[in-house]
Amino acid sequence: MTSWTAASLLAEIAEIGRNGDGSYSRFCLRPEEVTLREWFVAKATQIGLTIVTDMNANIWAWWGTPGPDAVLTGSHLDSVPGGGAYDGPLGVVSSLVAVATMRDAGITPSKPLAIVAMADEEGARFGMPCLGSRLAAGKLSKAEAHKLVARDGQSLPDAWRAAGLDPDLIGPNDVLLTASCFIELHVEQGRGLADLGHPVAIATAVRPHGRWRAEFTGQGNHAGTTLICDRHDPVLPVAQTVLAAREAAEREGCVTTVGRINVEPGGTNVIASAATMWLDCRAEASQTVTKVVKDIQQASKTAADKHGCQVVWTRESWTDRTSFELRARMLKILGENTPQLSTGAGHDAATLATTMPTGMLFVRNPTGASHCPAESASDADCEAGVEALQTVLEELVK
């Protein structure tokens, strides 16, 4: 009999990839995340599951023979830079506990079941969110994947090879494409459940969101001897574009974030020659995102012209508004009074929603804080999440 709880498993990995401020930086296929992968494989093996790492760096822990009509659960092990302890790993450990308990109870699924740890869900390493699930679902091609370069400069193919994976095999995963459903448990990234006073919710939808990169170029020069009137400093239009992004969000009632800016060459006494910023924009409706991004791009062009600079925009990723097909069935299984919440956060379950029926469970996060060390969930709420996940899985494997 396994006596695991979600909290006890999270405690086992608490030091892996932990930063001094208590946050986590666990980047896809980097040493800290590889340690997490090895831990996950050991735990899944311990409860008798069979491990397959697919060509897209997703790890599958199988109960039964891998094959069509499989019930999939799980989440991701990677984090954002400075992330919290629960975003991703809570879904993986909850799946381990639920499956271990089902096996201890002698349940025999009528179809194969797999716990999947999806690769680079945050896109923090290769810049493409839900990388592993997009590749497995055929939503990102091998050619597009091969073009991705990690923030540390390593190309995706080289990172695959360093991890013992063949980048030429990247592509749609038939077992995923023929799966019957995917159910993902995740810490809530917001205060909905805290305000409702309930431990667990069923997800209704993921709001549309995307990421854009804006590359500004100007003219590097000496910080001390170049007159202001002679400068073409790309940092100025970046600053004006960041402000324009916030103004657009306030005007249109959506959210825009610039959390990453790179300045080249990066000398204190050097006027930058180039500056790159990344924009994350999310809204209730896709057309609002489109309008807001267009307004921001226009503002960036005006600012660049004013400073004698150039700007080039590239859309890095896009996720349409997604509803969860399993929602109604989960409501029947867990009870019609179970709270239901939409979210502004992206998830593999949203990426896979057009490939198979998917569903999500959210676990209460008392402060709602996420992507930071304050992210949390009580042990009792984590257990309520495991129980709900197990109840749903037992129905889905019948």
Ligand code: HGY
């Ligand atoms: O960025 C997100 O929405 C999610 O946490 N990957």
Ligand code: MN
């Ligand atoms: Mn996240």
Ligand code: MN
């Ligand atoms: Mn997540």
